[in-house]
Amino acid sequence: xxxxxxSPSSLSASVGDRVTISCQASQDITNYLNWYQQKPGKAPKLxxxxxxxLETGVPLRxxxxxxxxxxxxxxxxxxPEDVATYYCQHSANLPLTFxxxxxxxx
Amino acid sequence: QVQLQESGPGLVKPSQTLxxxxxxxxxxxxxxxxxxxxxxxxxxxxLEWIGRIDTSGSTNYNPSLKSRVTMSVDTSxxxxxxxxxxxxxxxxxxxxxxxxxxxxxxxxxxxxxVTVSS
Numbered sequence: 001x002x003x004x005x006x007s008p009s010s011l012s013a014s015v016g017d018r019v020t021i022s023c024q025a026s027q028d029i030t031n032y033l034n035w036y037q038q039k040p041g042k043a044p045k046l047x048x049x050x051x052x053x054l055e056t057g058v059p060l061r062x063x064x065x066x067x068x069x070x071x072x073x074x075x076x077x078x079x080p081e082d083v084a085t086y087y088c089q090h091s092a093n094l095p096l097t098f099x100x101x102x103x104x105x106x
Numbered sequence: 107q108v109q110l111q112e113s114g115p116g117l118v119k120p121s122q123t124l125x126x127x128x129x130x131x132x133x134x135x136x137x138x139x140x141x142x143x144x145x146x147x148x149x150x151x152x153l154e155w156i157g158r159i160d161t162s163g164s165t166n167y168n169p170s171l172k173s174r175v176t177m178s179v180d181t182s183x184x185x186x187x188x189x190x191x192x193x194x195x196x197x198x199x200x201x202x203x204x205x206x207x208x209x210x211x212x213x214x215x216x217x218x219x220v221t222v223s224s
Contacts (some may be wrong), residue, residue: 001169032209034209034211043214044214045214046210046211049208049210049212050209050210055138055212073167074223087153089211091208091209091210092209094168095155095157095166095170096209097155098152098154098155099154
């Protein structure tokens with residue numbers, strides 16, 4: 001199985017700050033990397049697919065980059081409604097696996 | 107807009123079989139080239155992919171659960187089902203059904219909490 005390692009596991013930032021989350025795959029996954037946002041008590045929501053493509057309807061302050069084994073997710077200007085846990089997930093092969101999550105607080 | 111809704115018992119006894127149904131509304135489960143996945147999340151923990159099925163009934167299961175998992179699809183009812191046998195407390199989690207679109211999980215059900223306890 002491909003292991004996905006996220007860092008940090010949690011972070012606290014101020015409204016308006018730029019926030020960056022890292023995700024590292026245990027082997028090359030080219031660009032088969034997706035990012036999700038999960039708010040408490042809710043199902044995850046797809047934000048970014050194929051490393052850098054913004055899902056329809058997702059605000060432009062969210063972005064993703066990277067390829068191979070190292071990926072980055074960013075929020076350009078943190079908003080109160082962005083408080084959530086963020087997960088990366090690879091889709092290079094089966095089984096699909098997720099990172100451990102990054103909890104973002106204000 | 108396609109929506110997914112999980113249903114099933116919220117409490118299952120140890121060693122028994124967990125059975126869940128996912129009803130797809132707002133569109134035909136057979137439309138498009140999608141996989142339909144089950145994913146679970148223990149309280150306060152991360153996400154675990156259980157497996158997936160396509161509308162022909164072809165399945166892929168997580169090797170960690172493969173010996174205990176059975177998935178099926180009923181296209182006439184627009185429903186998916188999950189069965190997990192020989193459950194233990196470690197299987198206590200929120201279970202999600204979801205649509206997989208080229209590797210990304212683009213639609214999720216709201217999830218259903220299943221507790222394994224006597």
